[in-house]
Amino acid sequence: MSWLSRRLDHFGSASFGAFGGLGFSQAPAFTQAYLQRLGGHIDEARLTIERVADGRILPWLAEDAREQAIAELSLRLHELERLAQVLIEAPAMLRPVLLVRHADWSIARRAADSFTPTVPVDPASLAWIAIGILLSVLVYESCKLPFWASKRRRAAGPAAAPEPEAARKADKKHAGKKTAKKTAAKKQPDRLPGS
Numbered sequence: 001m002s003w004l005s006r007r008l009d010h011f012g013s014a015s016f017g018a019f020g021g022l023g024f025s026q027a028p029a030f031t032q033a034y035l036q037r038l039g040g041h042i043d044e045a046r047l048t049i050e051r052v053a054d055g056r057i058l059p060w061l062a063e064d065a066r067e068q069a070i071a072e073l074s075l076r077l078h079e080l081e082r083l084a085q086v087l088i089e090a091p092a093m094l095r096p097v098l099l100v101r102h103a104d105w106s107i108a109r110r111a112a113d114s115f116t117p118t119v120p121v122d123p124a125s126l127a128w129i130a131i132g133i134l135l136s137v138l139v140y141e142s143c144k145l146p147f148w149a150s151k152r153r154r155a156a157g158p159a160a161a162p163e164p165e166a167a168r169k170a171d172k173k174h175a176g177k178k179t180a181k182k183t184a185a186k187k188q189p190d191r192l193p194g195s
Helices: 003-054 063-089 095-102 105-113 123-156 164-187
Strands: none
Touching: 003 063, 003 095, 003 105, 003 123, 063 095
């Protein structure tokens, strides 16, 4: 490998690691933005339920229809509160994973629309940076494996495989050494104890 190709390889690995680290570092920041937007949805759902209950919203609804509307809105509120509780109670390191697993994607899309990347320095973000660098470098190195293997095969060429005749000679030479050791052991006289 030439000097230039090694330098380009190092640059590629470092670039992938940097982009991966920067990308993964945004996971905790995006989770926080999602939680803020989720909190806004929860507050708005509570306010809507209150206004429907006292007749400020949909004043023409009959009492049974109003109760049904409040029940449906309450289900949505409980779903949003449960999601917020799951994310808030989770360790900061696991929140991005739980967000992907449990997210309300309409809220997540809206959070992504207004999300501004940050420069995080909290421990969870720094850990996500390390994870991003590690995974990105592993992906980069994995992408190089097919090229590395084919280059190694070409470099080895036909000389890498021993010829059958040469292999037989090596086996005979090895067998000859074993026979010589056995013969030498037989030629030594047995010693009697005490002699």
